[in-house]
Amino acid sequence: GENVEQHPSTLSVQEGDSAVIKCTYSDSASNYFPWYKQELGKRPQLIIDIRSNVGEKKDQRIAVTLNKTAKHFSLHITETQPEDSAVYFCAGTGGGNKLTFGTGTQLKVEL
Amino acid sequence: DGGITQSPKYLFRKEGQNVTLSCEQNLNHDAMYWYRQDPGQGLRLIYYSQIVNDFQKGDIAEGYSVSREKKESFPLTVTSAQKNPTAFYLCASSPQGLNTGELFFGEGSRLTVL
Numbered sequence: 001g002e003n004v005e006q007h008p009s010t011l012s013v014q015e016g017d018s019a020v021i022k023c024t025y026s027d028s029a030s031n032y033f034p035w036y037k038q039e040l041g042k043r044p045q046l047i048i049d050i051r052s053n054v055g056e057k058k059d060q061r062i063a064v065t066l067n068k069t070a071k072h073f074s075l076h077i078t079e080t081q082p083e084d085s086a087v088y089f090c091a092g093t094g095g096g097n098k099l100t101f102g103t104g105t106q107l108k109v110e111l
Numbered sequence: 112d113g114g115i116t117q118s119p120k121y122l123f124r125k126e127g128q129n130v131t132l133s134c135e136q137n138l139n140h141d142a143m144y145w146y147r148q149d150p151g152q153g154l155r156l157i158y159y160s161q162i163v164n165d166f167q168k169g170d171i172a173e174g175y176s177v178s179r180e181k182k183e184s185f186p187l188t189v190t191s192a193q194k195n196p197t198a199f200y201l202c203a204s205s206p207q208g209l210n211t212g213e214l215f216f217g218e219g220s221r222l223t224v225l
Contacts, residue, residue: 001170006153009151034213034214036214042218043201043216043217043218043219044154044201044214044216045216046213046214049213089153089154097142097159097161098144098156098159098167098169099144099156099214100156100170101146101153101154101155102153103151103152103153104151104153
């Protein structure tokens with residue numbers, strides 16, 4: 001099955017700086033890679049996703065890049081704000097019809 | 112108001128007791144999922160169902176059971192065979208298969224075994 005590894009487990013940045021979270025996956029059949037944000041005490045919500053036929057996708061201050069050859073994808077958040085503080089999860093589909101999540105990254109944006 | 116509803120939000124259980132967590136959705140989604148969330152371990156898939164009357168084991172199905180008798184409902188039973196059941200449980204649904212869209216999560220149920 002799919003194995004998704006996520007780094008770092010915690011990340012602290014100053015407000016206005018950029019944040020990068022990296023994930024690797026094992027199953028070359030994976031073709032869908034979403035990123036979820038979970039604020040404290042709330043449900044995870046999709047913030048951006050990318051499919052294997054695309055190398056990069058951007059939505060305002062967030063972007064995701066995918067390197068299929070190296071089997072890794074990354075989340076980039078620019079001009080971080082305090083409301084970006086949350087746990088972020090990457091995920092991959094593998095060859096089946098289920099999502100395998102990474103272990104999460106606790107992002108803290110300091111004033 | 113469309114969405115996915117889990118109940119109860121908090122649940123306490125004595126060792127040796129079975130407990131059932133409810134998950135209901137009115138989004139008309141075909142697929143439903145149960146995940147378990149533990150600190151530092153992310154979200155791990157317990158069971159999933161792509162259609163009524165059919166479900167598959169996820170990565171950590173031992174000690175759990177599910178049913179999918181109706182499209183809107185996907186209850187999870189945590190049995191006494193689950194060795195470490197204290198956790199936060201999240202139910203989710205998606206319109207079609209996972210390859211085609213996002214998961215919509217419920218607010219979760221926190222189970223504590225006393």
